[in-house]
Amino acid sequence: MSMMTRIEQALSQPFMVADSATAPPRLMAAMRHAVFPGGARIRPQLCIAVAKACGEDAPDLTNAAAASIELLHCASLVHDDMPCFDDADTRRGQTTVHKQFGEPLALLTGDALIVLAYQTLARAGARHPHRLARLLMTVCEGTGTPDGIVAGQAWECEPRVQLGRYQRAKTGALFVASTCAGAQAAGTDPEPWRRLGDALGEAYQVADDIRDVMGADQLGKPVGQDAQHGRPSTAADLGLLGAVDYFRKLIQSAVQSVPACASREAMQQLVLHESERLLPQSACDQIAVQHAASQRRAVA
Structure with a gap:
């Protein structure tokens, strides 16, 4: 079974339990709309890859952990797209939940996906009680306060924020x-x-x-949002060329940080593959050319 097939099956399982005859049909439809089809599924990919590298012996628990983290990520996207934040029309190449189903149901969809994530982990964890408590704490730390994705979103509501702290909470927390x-x-x-x-x-x-600055978005969502909403941005702080250099340093750090294990090389290749998908070399070359042209115009 391929990695992506395993992930999609792990994500489908919670819906088989939740989608009963007593569940509100439009809510269930909105929840499915938020989760399927997915994006790169990099978070569950990482979770499963690390479990395998560590000698996975409880695949049902790994699947539940991977699915719960992706469900939490999808919930955060539903809320992030709402009018009170980005007011986005599209996500992953399709209409956002609040545009498709209305704002009240979008709010409830995000809430329901959060609960479904923890139900999924708790259900599988009941068969592995000696591992459940630490797993729950890890997922909670990546989600809530003081440094989870909720805190990351909340920093956008503060008058001042340190860029690194904002990024570690908003995006990095669920990766950790x-x-x-x-x-x-x-x-x-x-x-x-x-x-x-x-x-x-x-x-x-x-x-x-x-x-967001280049307008070369690959996730099916609007661009130019950071400037429009006054959000912290590496591109704004360092300039596009500086941001690209910083991105490359982070990828190199990620590659080097993979611990010694039988699948170390495969995991390093996964990181490099994601690097190219996120920011293709052609885009980096384009930024360098534009910067050089700008420098020449400044000198002239």
């Missing part, structure tokens, strides 16, 4: 949860895997900042 949860699902120490999640998560946010 993904790598650490993968190790915990396999019954091993998560700490050696924390740096990988931290570096890759920050790289994702930096790439998103760059694409």
Whole structure:
């Protein structure tokens, strides 16, 4: 079974339980709309890859951890797209939940996906009670306060914020949860895997900042949102060329941080593949050419 097939099956399982005859049909439809079809599914990919690298012995628990993290990510996107934040029309190439189903149902959809995530983890964790508590804490830390994705979103409501803190919370937190949860699902120490999640998560946010400026978005959502909403941005702080250099350093850090294991090379290739998908070399070359032309005009 391929990695992506495994992930899609793991995500479908919670809906088979939740979608009963007593559930509100439009709510269930909105929840499915938010989750399927998905994006790159990099967070569950990381979770499963780390579990395998750690000698996975409880695939049902790994699947539940991976699915719960992706459900939480999807919930955050539903809320992030709403009028009170980005007021986005599209996400992943399709209409956003609040545009398709209305704002009240979008709010409830995000809430329901959060609950479904924890139900999924608790259901599988009941068969592995000695691992459940630490797994739950890891996922909670990646989601809530003081440094989870909710805190990351909340920093946008503050008058001032340190860029690194904002990025680590808004994007990096769930990446750290993904790598650490993968190790915990396999019954091993998560700490050696924390740096990988931290570096890759920050790289994702930096790439998103760059694409937001370039208008080269690949996720099916609007661009130019950071400037419009006055959000912190690496591209605004460092300039596009500086942001690209920083992105490359983060990717290199992520590659080097993969702990020694039988699948170390394969995991490093996964990071490099994601790097090219996030910010293709052609885009980096285009930024360098534009910067050089700008420098020549300034001198002239």
